[in-house]
Amino acid sequence: MSKKDYSGRTLSINTHAVPVMGEPTALHAEQFSKLTGAKVNVVHTPAGDLYAKAMVPFQAGQAPYDIVFGFSNFIRDWMQYLEPVPEKYVNMRQMQDVTQSHIGVASWDGQMIQFPIDGDRHYLKYRKDVIDNPKFQKKYKADTGKTLKVPTTWKEYGEIAAYFNGWDWDNDGELEYGSAEVMKKDDLMFAAFFSRSAAYSKNPRTPGGFYFDLETMEPLINNPGFVEALNDWVAATKYVPPGGINFGLGDEINSFGGGQTLFSFSWDDAFVKAMEDGSPIKNKVGAAPLPGAEKVWNREDNSWDMGHNQAPYIVWGWASAVAKKSKNHDMAFDYLCFFANDANHQADIAIGDLE
Amino acid sequence: MGMEEYSTNRVFPLRVPGVFQFTGAVATGTSKALAGQLSPKEALDEVAAEWKKIIKRIGADTIREAYAVGVALEDNEK
Numbered sequence: 117m118s119k120k121d122y123s124g125r126t127l128s129i130n131t132h133a134v135p136v137m138g139e140p141t142a143l144h145a146e147q148f149s150k151l152t153g154a155k156v157n158v159v160h161t162p163a164g165d166l167y168a169k170a171m172v173p174f175q176a177g178q179a180p181y182d183i184v185f186g187f188s189n190f191i192r193d194w195m196q197y198l199e200p201v202p203e204k205y206v207n208m209r210q211m212q213d214v215t216q217s218h219i220g221v222a223s224w225d226g227q228m229i230q231f232p233i234d235g236d237r238h239y240l241k242y243r244k245d246v247i248d249n250p251k252f253q254k255k256y257k258a259d260t261g262k263t264l265k266v267p268t269t270w271k272e273y274g275e276i277a278a279y280f281n282g283w284d285w286d287n288d289g290e291l292e293y294g295s296a297e298v299m300k301k302d303d304l305m306f307a308a309f310f311s312r313s314a315a316y317s318k319n320p321r322t323p324g325g326f327y328f329d330l331e332t333m334e335p336l337i338n339n340p341g342f343v344e345a346l347n348d349w350v351a352a353t354k355y356v357p358p359g360g361i362n363f364g365l366g367d368e369i370n371s372f373g374g375g376q377t378l379f380s381f382s383w384d385d386a387f388v389k390a391m392e393d394g395s396p397i398k399n400k401v402g403a404a405p406l407p408g409a410e411k412v413w414n415r416e417d418n419s420w421d422m423g424h425n426q427a428p429y430i431v432w433g434w435a436s437a438v439a440k441k442s443k444n445h446d447m448a449f450d451y452l453c454f455f456a457n458d459a460n461h462q463a464d465i466a467i468g469d470l471e
Numbered sequence: 472m473g474m475e476e477y478s479t480n481r482v483f484p485l486r487v488p489g490v491f492q493f494t495g496a497v498a499t500g501t502s503k504a505l506a507g508q509l510s511p512k513e514a515l516d517e518v519a520a521e522w523k524k525i526i527k528r529i530g531a532d533t534i535r536e537a538y539a540v541g542v543a544l545e546d547n548e549k
Contacts (some may be wrong), residue, residue, distance in 0.1 A: 167491075189484045192537050220544045221484065228478045244488070301502035306494040310482060311499050315511035320480040323546040326523075327485050330542050333531040335498065335522040346511035348506050353505055361505060430544075 127447050129259045130169055131185040133160045136395030136435050137234075141185065144394045144455045151454075152261055154447060157249045163242055164303065165418030170194060177439035182448040188221045188230060188435040198437045199227040199445055210457050231452040234434035238311040238406055239388045240273075241372060241380045243267060245400045246285060247276075268424070270312060270348045273353070273379060273407045281355040286398070288375065294355030295379045296371035296386070300364045304382075311381055311429050315409035318427035322416050329415070340420070373397075381406055383433070389401030479547040485539040489529045496521040 127148075131141035131384060137162045161169045161183070170184040174197035205211065206228050211219075222230040232324055240363045244251050247266055251370045256264035256279060260317035267273040274468070277294025283291050298308045317339060326328045327337065336342070354360050360367075365382065372380035373389030375397040390401040408426035436455070438448040485493060500518035503509045509517065526534055 157498070187487050192486045192488055192490065217481070217483075217544075225540055250535060261517055286529070299474055299505055303494075303498075305501070306497040307484075314482040318480055318545070325538070326482050326545055327540055328526075328534070328538060329540060330513050330535065333526055333535055335519045335526075337522060338512070338519040344509050346501060346515060349501065350504055350507075350511060425480075427480050427482050428478055431484060433515050 118219055119154045122447050122450075125444065126155040126157060126207075126445055127183070127451060128157045128159070128181045129185070129451075130159045130161055130166070130181040130182040132434075133162050136163075137185060139454070144438055144451070147155075148451050148454055152447075152450075156451070162293060167193075171197075174439070177441075177470075179439035181439060182311060182442040182444045183436060183438055183451065185434065188234075188433055190435065191222075191224055191229060192438070195224055195229045196414075197440055198229050199440045199442065199448075202445075202449060203229070203230055205449055205453055208453070210453070218430075221430060221433075222435065228435045230435040231449070231456065233436050233452065233456045234428055238307065238382050238429050238431050239326050240266070240400050240404045240406050241308075241390070242399065244402045245379050245397075246280060246378055247402070249346065250263055252285070255360055266381075266402070267407045269410045270315070270407045271347070271410060274351055275354070277355040277379055285378075290376075292375070293357040293360070293377045294366045294376040295352060296360065296363060297351070297352060297356060297380065298363060298365050298382055299349075299360060300362045300367075304365050307429075307431050308324065308382060309345065309349065311331045311406055311431070313342045313345030314427040315407070315425050316411065318423060319412045319414055319425070322414055322423065326337045336415065337413060344409075344411075356365045384433070395460065474527045481545050481547065483541050485538075486541055487534045489525055489534070491523060492525045496525070 129141060132138045134142065142158050145158050148154060148242065149156045164266060166186045167190060171194060173180050174194060218232055219228065222228055224231045247264060253264045256262065260279065264276065266277055281294040283289055284290060298305050302332065317336065325336060328335055358372055363371065364385055368380055368382060369385045369389050371377055372386040373395065389395065390397050391399065400410055406429065410424060410425055411420040411422050412425035414421045436452055438445055442448055496518050500514040504511045504514035
């Protein structure tokens with residue numbers, strides 16, 4: 117990157133507010149500017165306005181920003197206004213580290229439209245000092261007859277969370293609770309519901325649709341698989357901290373990351389926060405795949421298929437892209453490549469709020 | 472990670488026209504259940520009814536065309 121000379125040119129970027137994504141965008145803009153001589157203008161926009169900030173000018177035939185940040189599920193709406201990622205970037209070394217499923221999220225019909233900068237998945241986070249603790253394992257077994265372990269179904273998650281809800285199990289003088297989840301009715305909460313419902317509703321024996329039956333376009337969202345997941349979620353309102361039913365993502369991060377709950381799931385942030393230097397629970401947290409389910413709905417047979425089912429939820433996350441009408445494609449893709457490159461990425465993800 | 476790459480049973484984010492209307496309806500419906508206003512079945516029936524309206528507004532064929540791209544990823548068709 118230090119060989120590129122963009123002096124005399126200006127790159128404009130619309131990104132999220134500081135700190136989440138906004139901070140690394142600004143940081144890398146400053147570095148990029150020093151390395152290449154380019155002037156980089158960074159505009160910060162609240163999450164809820166990112167879509168409109170990009171789309172309204174696009175729809176009017178304009179591209180005030182060379183680079184737009186948003187969420188990866190904008191793709192179908194904004195892709196016609198975006199410059200596809202050129203071959204040389206698709207084939208570069210650092211792109212080899214991006215998983216196929218995240219290349220899938222960044223692409224449409226095989227063409228990469230968004231520049232992968234954030235590989236998201238939801239996963240389970242738990243307190244190792246409880247789950248792996250022989251003292252608690254013995255007590256749990258004696259009290260319930262069951263084994264204390266990393267839950268592999270949402271039912272197990274609920275049972276264990278309920279057991280460890282509302283008492284001080286880590287002797288810090290404060291009560292702890294079962295789970296911190298995004299339950300607040302906001303833009304992210306639907307992802308928590310799909311994480312909880314995927315294993316009950318995504319049946320390998322009935323491909324051809326999870327949200328809709330692809331053939332008939334009948335919504336599947338009220339089938340017994342989704343209903344069962346929502347039953348679990350209603351039960352969860354009993355094992356979240358006070359106010360937990362109104363937790364947004366920030367609250368979830370602070371709650372689990374601050375040591376208040378046994379479990380959390382959703383994006384990385386809570387785990388990263390827990391592992392920061394100075395965290396009271398540093399090195400006491402573990403990560404595991406999301407729980408599955410002990411049964412999955414079969415919409416063709418109209419009955420449950422019994423047996424363990426798992427369905428990874430490749431959840432959406434931050435996305436960035438270059439405007440088709442930008443006059444600075446070369447500089448824009450170089451910036452994104454720089455933003456996403458290994459060294460910067462390691463530094464970015466070590467700061468728990470950046471996702 | 473391996474589970475994800477080779478799985479033929481994955482869920483991808485919904486990426487169809489009107490996506491925010493669909494996910495917004497899920498948020499509204501599930502919130503009602505969490506707040507105890509509706510049973511889970513009632514809440515999701517409401518969401519399904521709303522989804523049908525959205526499909527009608529946007530056009531089933533338009534949504535199907537976009538969703539087919541997602542289903543190919545979910546079922547990991549090569």
